[in-house]
Amino acid sequence: MNSxxxxxxRDITDLAHDTPVWVQHLTEAWTEGGLLLFAALFxxxxxxxxxxTTHAFAIAALAPxxxxxxxxxxxxxxxxxxxxxxxxxxxxxAASLSPCPSYGDWSFPSNHATIAGAAAVALALARRALLxxxxxxxxxxxxxxxxxxxxxxxxxxxxxLLGAVAAAVVVRLGTRPAVxxxxxxxxxxxxxxxxxxxxxxxxxxGAVHAGAEQR
Numbered sequence: 001m002n003s004x005x006x007x008x009x010r011d012i013t014d015l016a017h018d019t020p021v022w023v024q025h026l027t028e029a030w031t032e033g034g035l036l037l038f039a040a041l042f043x044x045x046x047x048x049x050x051x052x053t054t055h056a057f058a059i060a061a062l063a064p065x066x067x068x069x070x071x072x073x074x075x076x077x078x079x080x081x082x083x084x085x086x087x088x089x090x091x092x093x094a095a096s097l098s099p100c101p102s103y104g105d106w107s108f109p110s111n112h113a114t115i116a117g118a119a120a121v122a123l124a125l126a127r128r129a130l131l132x133x134x135x136x137x138x139x140x141x142x143x144x145x146x147x148x149x150x151x152x153x154x155x156x157x158x159x160x161l162l163g164a165v166a167a168a169v170v171v172r173l174g175t176r177p178a179v180x181x182x183x184x185x186x187x188x189x190x191x192x193x194x195x196x197x198x199x200x201x202x203x204x205x206g207a208v209h210a211g212a213e214q215r
């Protein structure tokens with residue numbers, strides 16, 4: 001580990017100990033609470049897409065899958081690279097605010113940051129208006145992992161990048177087949193499948209009647 005990154009880690013963890021206790025507790029809560037926010041956004045985006053086009057539904061359905069696949073990539077890298085956590089490896093650093101993960105729970109890249117980066121991009125691709133919420137939330141979640149002392153800055157930077165790229169690739173490659181699956185599900189005779197995909201775009205009241213009169 002280079003000295004600059006270790007030094008930045010010390011600076012951030014020193015700053016964490018200088019902040020008010022309520023800030024420390026709030027940041028600790030956010031490191032996990034951010035995951036709940038993204039989970040809630042997945043659900044609301046899916047629900048909203050049930051009355052959208054098949055293309056919009058397909059991307060909304062792919063968003064959590066893309067995030068899960070990004071997480072798997074992160075786990076594979078962590079297992080291969082086996083970087084020790086800074087809360088054990090950096091000498092003279094302030095004690096971490098969160099308990100230091102056990103030995104074998106490696107540091108690089110950050111799973112939380114990977115999930116945050118993937119969710120931010122996937123949700124923004126599903127619904128562009130969410131970009132203003134997902135990107136700041138992902139950045140704050142990544143920073144919080146360094147703030148509480150369980151990751152190096154490069155861990156979270158790599159996690160954000162890995163998650164964002166993985167999600168973009170999965171959505172890009174998966175949209176066309178997902179659209180075909182969604183079309184088949186919306187035309188299925190199985191009620192549960194039709195409920196899951198939703199009715200799609202519904203013409204506004206009177207539109208069908210008006211169209212019939214014009215004919």
